[in-house]
Amino acid sequence: VDIEDLNFGRNETAMIRASLLNWYDENKRDLPWRTSIHATESEFRDVRAYAVWVSEVMLQQTRVQTVVEYYTRWMKKWPTIHHLARASIEEVNEMWAGLGYYRRARFLLQGAKMIVEGDGEFPKTASSLLRVKGIGKYTAGAIASIAFGEAVPVVDGNVIRVIARLKAISDNPKKLSTINNL
Incomplete structure (x- = not known):
C-alpha cells in the first residue's frame, strides 16, 4: 500500500512524510544495524542485506535493547552470510540462548x-x-x-497504528480485515 492510495491528497502526503521524517530525526536511536559498512557496492549490499535480515529476525517478539547485545555478538562471530552458513545448529542455538x-x-x-x-549471493528483490x-x-520488504x-x-x-490514526479508523488495527482495508 502506498500512502498516496490512502485517500490523502498530494499536499497531505508531503506533510505526513515530512512530519514523520522530522520525528525520526529528533527521536532516532543509534543502533548497530544502522551503521555504515565499508566495502565495494556489491559487497556492501550483500553485507547490508545480511545485517538487516539478522536484526529483523532478532527483533521479532524481542525488545530492541535486548537485541542490541545479541546482534553485536552474532555479527562479530558471523559477519557474513558465508560465515553463518558454515556454523552448526549447536553453535547457532548457543549464540541465540x-x-x-x-x-x-x-x-x-x-x-x-x-x-x-x-x-552465494543474497536475493535482491522482495519476491525472491x-x-x-x-x-x-515484512522481512523480505525490509531487506x-x-x-x-x-x-x-x-x-x-507501528505503521498500521500510525495510518489508522491518520485516517481516524476506530476498528481494531490488529484485525486482519482492518489491516487489509488500509
Missing part, C-alpha cells in the same frame, strides 16, 4: 545455507527473498528496501 523462539535461529541458519549453496526459508513478507532500494511496502504494527 536467551532470545527465545529458537525457530528463528534455525531459519537464519537454514536460509544462509540455502543462499550460499545456491549462487520470500523463497528463503523463514523470510516472510529489499533497506539493502537494495526496492520500493516495497514494509508494514508492521
